[in-house]
Amino acid sequence: GNSVTQMEGPVTLSEEAFLTINCTYTATGYPSLFWYVQYPGEGLQLLLKATKADDKGSNKGFEATYRKETTSFHLEKGSVQVSDSAVYFCALRRSGGTSYGKLTFGQGTILTVHP
């Protein structure tokens, strides 16, 4: 079945440091890939997405590229801020059949950014 594996956390960085959160997936066909962010006490917010191989999703300085050859969708940001402290979830939606199917999430990575 489909699965998503994220790098283990928590990740602690200083402000303006470079961020990478690794995400790899297992799926048949060509799933759509997503990064969601969850701030303390809040719901999940879509951060970025990519729907086909070599697509790059980007938003708020975050980027991730859909790599079919390595089945990866790593999240990166060049300079993190304290306000980026949150839990980050990588997720996939299977291809084929209905494209409105369920999301399968990774285990989440807690990011803490210190001033």
Add this chain to the structure above:
Amino acid sequence: AAGVIQSPRHLIKEKRETATLKCYPIPRHDTVYWYQQGPGQDPQFLISFYEKMQSDKGSIPDRFSAQQFSDYHSELNMSSLELGDSALYFCASSGPRDSGTDTQYFGPGTRLTVL
């Protein structure tokens, strides 16, 4: 912009009681999804509806049932509550399908505590 609305935001119940969670999707969204997020865990898909019909089913206990109404809002009914049902319950919506947009947008969640 209008977001997904969930009510109540917090709910405390005793074991063996029943609970009803409500979800109001973004206007014009025709698909609703329910997810359960246990403490420190990733969200797990429960069930989804499109145009008032169940479209997909995940790991939803038989004690739970859900439906989507003519105004597209959805309710998740939970009976014979157990301590293990304590979790954050998210609703997400997407659509309309004929527009080609299928990104899921999440509500703030309902935190259910079973004592």
